[in-house]
Amino acid sequence: MKRIVIALLAALLYQGSYAQQQIVLKGTIKGDLKGYNKMYIYSRTYHDSAVITNGHYTINIPFKEPVFLMLYPEYIQAQRQMYVPFGILMDKPVTYTVTSDIEKGMSASVVKGSEAVELLQAYTKTKETAWKQVRETLKKEFGQPWMDEKSPRHVEFETRQKALQQEHLVPLLQQLVKQHPNSFAAVFSLGEAREMMSADQQERLYADLSPAMKQTKEAMEFHQFTEGIKNSAVGKKVKNFTLPDEKDQSLSFSQFKGKYVLIDFWASWCSPCRQSFPHMREVFQQYKDQHFDIYSISIDKSKADWLKAVAQENNPWKQALDNINIAGSGFAITGVPTTYLISPDGEILMKEVGFEPDGSGAIEKKLAELFGGAAKPGAKPAAATKTMKAVPMTPMQ
Structure with a gap:
């Protein structure tokens, strides 16, 4: 104590x-x-x-x-x-x-x-050298330092890239935190671990911080994210949570019990999120009478920006603002849009990062399987004709 x-x-x-x-x-x-x-x-x-x-x-x-x-x-x-x-x-x-x-x-x-900004600048230069090694190795083995997600070798490429990150980048971050546990530069850099380190590695990273740094908002959110990795695994039951809606009324997730729920994490500043809504409205109209609902949760830091976007979109499903970091602690969100499909008894069935405007996404295929048919294609803006990747969340917005 x-x-x-x-x-x-x-x-x-x-x-x-x-x-x-x-x-x-x-x-x-x-x-x-x-x-x-x-x-x-x-x-x-x-x-x-x-x-x-x-x-x-x-x-x-x-x-x-x-x-x-x-x-x-x-x-x-x-x-x-x-x-x-x-x-x-x-x-x-x-x-x-x-x-x-x-x-x-x-x-x-x-x-x-400050000491932190100078330390971060030195760490960034070292990291850039490490990334250069990763890219050169990938280019040598695959003929290019990057690969389109639709390429038949993408899974192989991604696996190799993660292995190279473990070899060249993870040790640098671990060293930074261990050698400078009381620096905000170490806390700020924790966000990099979300994509390339396991939950166990993240826990050890957090444990190496000083008591003061562990209590910073950024470090606590990182720690919650690590818990979110465990909480959001397919097959897990969603723990009940309560968030405020646009009228400041408490909205409990338990209210969706008995329905298939598409939880949609988004933000007012996320262009792919906003572009996804016209098609999502079509999906909602098609399945809303078949024990299906959509629940949009915004990660906006500005309540005013969120409310403005909610009014502009006028989506016919429930909205909430994430003021308790449920995006991190419950679902380990790294970018938006990210969607989860939840079963009527609260079990996580699927996760999808990004958006497929033509209705070919994994979750939409699952909905068609559950309810029959497929979402009717509608008129879409030119910008929404290709796969839209999620916009990464930054450590500090």
């Missing part, structure tokens, strides 16, 4: 000591901006900008908790140059400096400030 109290106090001191403070981001950018003198900074829930004067700019950011924000120069947008997203982890209300060169690209920028 004493250890738990100490850990909680440490976490509160870590988070509470920064209340009502701000981050100062000072940037220097070398090169000809061709008159496009703005620097944008953003995340899914934050947007701001600054004017670049004589190669310098300053952005003040209110600090409530650690953030990961992306920098986007106006000249790249104006000249339609290819942009590789460049983000900065800012875990403390201190001054961060960013030194960039137009000719080298934003990804070559040097960031200084």
Whole structure:
């Protein structure tokens, strides 16, 4: 009990000591901006900008908790140059400096400030070298460093890729956490483990964190995700959970008992999610009278954005906002859209990541098998004619 109290106090001191403070981001950018003198900074829930004067700019950011924000120069947008997203982890209300060169690209920028951002930058470079080894090996063995999901060798390719990640990338992340258990850089990097590490490996990774870091929101959500891997296995029974609907009324999953339920995890900012809804409405209309229902759960961090999207889509099934991280703790969601088909007695039957607009997805085939027939194809936008992959969830939105 004493250890738990100490850990909680440490976490509160870590988070509470920064209340009502701000981050100062000072940037220097070398090169000809061709008159496009703005620097944008953003995340899914934050947007701001600054004017670049004589190669310098300053952005003040209110600090409530650690953030990961992306920098986007106006000249790249104006000249339609290819942009590789460049983000900065800012875990403390201190001054961060960013030194960039137009000719080298934003990804070559040097960031200084807290220990965490500098540690993360060094780790990222080491990781890039490891990824290069993975890609070169895949190219040598398969003729290319990537493979389309519809390729007959895709399963073989994916298995080999995961093995190479275990060999080259997993040890780097394990070393980072073990050597820097009290750094937010270690906590931030945990998200990488969701795709390439087993549940047991993830548990050991979490165990290596310091007591204070274990109590951060990001670390606790990672720990919940590990539990979600176990909870969401096919054949498992869904544990009852309650979320608020768009009218702030409590919606319990037990209300769906006795029906086949398609649980749809989505977000207002997810284009494939929004594009999937017209066809999902067709599926709903076809099967709604056969003990079938759809339940959409949004992972939005902004309630206002979620409510706006709900109103715009006007879907004829129940909606809820995930304010307790059921996406992680119950279903181990790594990207949206992701759907689960649940049996009338609450058993997980299938999982599907992404969306097939032509009705050829595994879950739709199962529905046709259960109820007979197939979803009637309808008019779809040009953007929805091909398989749409899930949009990955970021560690910090």
